[in-house]
Amino acid sequence: MPKEAIDITPAGSAVPVYLESPTDEELAERQAEHEANEAAKAAREEVRESALAKLAALGLTEEELQTLSV
Numbered sequence: 001m002p003k004e005a006i007d008i009t010p011a012g013s014a015v016p017v018y019l020e021s022p023t024d025e026e027l028a029e030r031q032a033e034h035e036a037n038e039a040a041k042a043a044r045e046e047v048r049e050s051a052l053a054k055l056a057a058l059g060l061t062e063e064e065l066q067t068l069s070v
Contacts, residue, residue, distance in 0.1 A: 005018040022030070052065055060068075 003021040003023065005020045007016065008019045009015075009017045048069075052069060055068065056065055
């Protein structure tokens, strides 16, 4: 169910401006998208850390690993 828009038009404005609150469905969609993005970010970081650990096992120095991790 759409929520009612609120008129927030500044005084003297030639164009009306309305504030529309997101619906519950839109909020749930945004929350799900945010959680998916956070999960993907955590997965990328995990892969990155794993790759750096493997490179360290191959004998890269701490300085070389720092250069790669930027």
